[in-house]
Amino acid sequence: MSLAGPRPERTRATARSRRRQRTFYTFISPWLLGFVLLTLLPLIAGLLISLTNYDGLNPRSMHLVGLDNYVTAFKDPLVRHASGRTMVWVLLNLPLWIIVSFFLAILVNQKIKGIGIFRTLFYIPSVIPAVGLVWTWKILLEQNYGLLNGFLSLFRPGTAIGWLSDQAIYGVTSIALWSGLGAGMIIFLAGLQGLPDELIEAARIDGASSFQVFWKITLPLMTPVLFFQIVLGLISAFQMFVIPWLATTSGSVPAPPRGVYLYMVNIYRQIFGVGRFGYGMAILWLLIVVIMALTLLVFRTQRYWVYSEVEE
Amino acid sequence: MVAIASAQASQTARARRRKKLQRLLFYTLLVLVAVVLTVPVIWLLITSLKKDVEYLSYPITFLPAVPQWKNYVQVFDPKFHFLKHAGMTVFLAVTYSTLCVLSSALSGFAFARFPDVKASRRLFGIVVAMIIIPGIVTIIPQFMIFSKMRLTGTYWPWVLWGLAGSPFHIFLFRQFFLSFPKELEDAAEVDGCSPFSIFWRIFLPNAQPVIATSFILNFVAVWGDWFTPMIYLRSDNTTLAVLINNVFRNPAGNLITTLTVAGTVVYILPMVLIFFLGQRYILKGVVTSGLAGR
Numbered sequence: 105m106s107l108a109g110p111r112p113e114r115t116r117a118t119a120r121s122r123r124r125q126r127t128f129y130t131f132i133s134p135w136l137l138g139f140v141l142l143t144l145l146p147l148i149a150g151l152l153i154s155l156t157n158y159d160g161l162n163p164r165s166m167h168l169v170g171l172d173n174y175v176t177a178f179k180d181p182l183v184r185h186a187s188g189r190t191m192v193w194v195l196l197n198l199p200l201w202i203i204v205s206f207f208l209a210i211l212v213n214q215k216i217k218g219i220g221i222f223r224t225l226f227y228i229p230s231v232i233p234a235v236g237l238v239w240t241w242k243i244l245l246e247q248n249y250g251l252l253n254g255f256l257s258l259f260r261p262g263t264a265i266g267w268l269s270d271q272a273i274y275g276v277t278s279i280a281l282w283s284g285l286g287a288g289m290i291i292f293l294a295g296l297q298g299l300p301d302e303l304i305e306a307a308r309i310d311g312a313s314s315f316q317v318f319w320k321i322t323l324p325l326m327t328p329v330l331f332f333q334i335v336l337g338l339i340s341a342f343q344m345f346v347i348p349w350l351a352t353t354s355g356s357v358p359a360p361p362r363g364v365y366l367y368m369v370n371i372y373r374q375i376f377g378v379g380r381f382g383y384g385m386a387i388l389w390l391l392i393v394v395i396m397a398l399t400l401l402v403f404r405t406q407r408y409w410v411y412s413e414v415e416e
Numbered sequence: 417m418v419a420i421a422s423a424q425a426s427q428t429a430r431a432r433r434r435k436k437l438q439r440l441l442f443y444t445l446l447v448l449v450a451v452v453l454t455v456p457v458i459w460l461l462i463t464s465l466k467k468d469v470e471y472l473s474y475p476i477t478f479l480p481a482v483p484q485w486k487n488y489v490q491v492f493d494p495k496f497h498f499l500k501h502a503g504m505t506v507f508l509a510v511t512y513s514t515l516c517v518l519s520s521a522l523s524g525f526a527f528a529r530f531p532d533v534k535a536s537r538r539l540f541g542i543v544v545a546m547i548i549i550p551g552i553v554t555i556i557p558q559f560m561i562f563s564k565m566r567l568t569g570t571y572w573p574w575v576l577w578g579l580a581g582s583p584f585h586i587f588l589f590r591q592f593f594l595s596f597p598k599e600l601e602d603a604a605e606v607d608g609c610s611p612f613s614i615f616w617r618i619f620l621p622n623a624q625p626v627i628a629t630s631f632i633l634n635f636v637a638v639w640g641d642w643f644t645p646m647i648y649l650r651s652d653n654t655t656l657a658v659l660i661n662n663v664f665r666n667p668a669g670n671l672i673t674t675l676t677v678a679g680t681v682v683y684i685l686p687m688v689l690i691f692f693l694g695q696r697y698i699l700k701g702v703v704t705s706g707l708a709g710r
Contacts, residue, residue: 128536134523135519135523135586143546145561146554146557150557153557153560211446222446222450227691228688231687233636233639233641233657235640235680236683240680243459243673243677244459248474249471251476253476254476254478257475290702291702345643354671355662355671381560388557
């Protein structure tokens with residue numbers, strides 16, 4: 105065996121792998137550059153700004169204030185209120201969305217004539233973009249001229265419930281729910297259609313009722329989809345902003361009512377309303393930390409209730 | 417014998433009748449749900465045909481006395497600049513979507529076809545994490561940087577976002593490109609094809625379904641976005657979402673609800689059309705997004 109034997113082989117191999125490596129990095133460079141400049145940099149910049157008293161206008165008078173903003177945040181009654189409302193929002197919206205869209209998916213998973221039309225119809229609300237969505241619902245929920253109160257007045261004349269003012273939590277929940285059902289349904293439907301038919305057939309032959317099949321087979325097999333829906337739903341519910349903002353504010357109403365004064369609404373108000381950029385960044389970072397911690401927590405619970413085919 | 421047979425026959429007849437009844441009940445339920453879900457859209461269409469005084473009447477009027485089709489003509493009145501901003505929105509959405517599709521496809525290709533590069537797996541982990549990590553947390557700090565660079569009020573941020581691609585779309589393309597046979601690539605390499613022309617001439621032309629999904633989802637996202645154009649753009653170059661929300665005012669400066677609603681219908685219509693034409697692609701994208709984390 106000559107010592108020189110394997111060497112050219114290896115150099116050729118490493119040359120090739122080095123070339124491939126270069127190609128790989130060239131190809132992903134737009135994304136990588138974007139990730140560093142448009143995601144990482146803003147996040148770090150945001151973190152640094154959160155340590156200052158920056159007001160968005162005068163970089164000259166900007167100076168470091170250390171952790172002052174974070175200390176203020178923990179004492180700020182507005183932050184406490186907004187956090188509380190966000191918890192209410194999440195606890196109301198997430199279960200509603202999951203249950204109703206799962207229910208719709210089961211409905212449209214039946215193999216009967218014309219079911220395709222219903223699938224399409226049920227998805228239509230999800231096609232409507234935020235601004236259209238909000239106007240669609242403003243005219244339904246308006247206190248004096250809206251359809252809902254008009255309809256209720258047929259039974260109880262003079263009904264004037266403020267669905268978008270003092271009862272906004274329910275009004276805005278209906279809007280968000282209506283718009284989210286389509287996507288939720290489609291994802292659950294895809295999950296349902298991926299279930300093994302044999303298992304359900306076998307259970308039926310053994311005399312299991314539809315109810316038993318659902319609880320003992322369908323639901324456990326659907327837990328991976330359920331899990332992911334909960335994670336995504338949680339993350340987006342914590343950041344809810346556009347719908348409550350658009351639905352409840354107008355020229356004469358500069359900020360959403362207390363019921364839907366959510367955490368992101370408060371951040372937006374602090375930064376763009378009052379110009380407290382430094383403080384806004386601090387409370388934004390607190391939200392990021394909370395969302396990440398909760399997501400990790402939910403991931404931790406995964407092994408207790410989520411079905412997985414691979415035994416670990 | 418005869419008695420048993422007839423008893424059996426009546427039993428199956430009863431079972432059949434029960435099944436029929438069940439089906440009828442099920443259809444009733446479906447129709448009921450459909451009505452609840454479509455009432456808002458029907459009310460939107462009805463209101464768009466009312467006079468504003470009809471909308472502002474108390475107690476409410478359910479139907480317009482005479483359908484005001486001219487609301488739809490008024491939406492396009494030059495003083496509201498509807499068409500001008502519709503054009504701008506299409507331009508912005510097409511520019512962003514094209515760039516995003518190309519960039520995401522290129523990265524997706526790299527992640528799918530270069531598994532031998534060591535950092536590939538870890539970097540792809542970042543991509544997946546970025547799908548889950550919320551966009552709104554970066555959008556405000558990003559805004560500060562862009563405004564420092566004096567790029568707010570222009571379309572350049574969208575160009576940069578497009579060039580950077582989007583994690584979800586990279587994921588979409590990677591999944592699709594993973595299924596291509598290795599021989600295809602090897603044969604092309606032997607023939608002296610560069611990696612870029614393998615991507616450009618072989619992989620991309622065969623990725624039409626994902627390209628369609630990705631383009632449609634991006635287009636719809638820009639069209640529907642209200643927050644970003646609202647904080648980034650000026651009122652004279654903003655998108656339709658921001659425009660229709662507060663442009664339809666009477667000379668006194670008050671918002672005209674019925675006209676806004678008519679404008680909303682016109683604004684929504686392209687999305688409904690795109691949905692019906694590209695239903696297959698859109699739903700595939702939605703399903704992938706739901707299963708991305710698995």
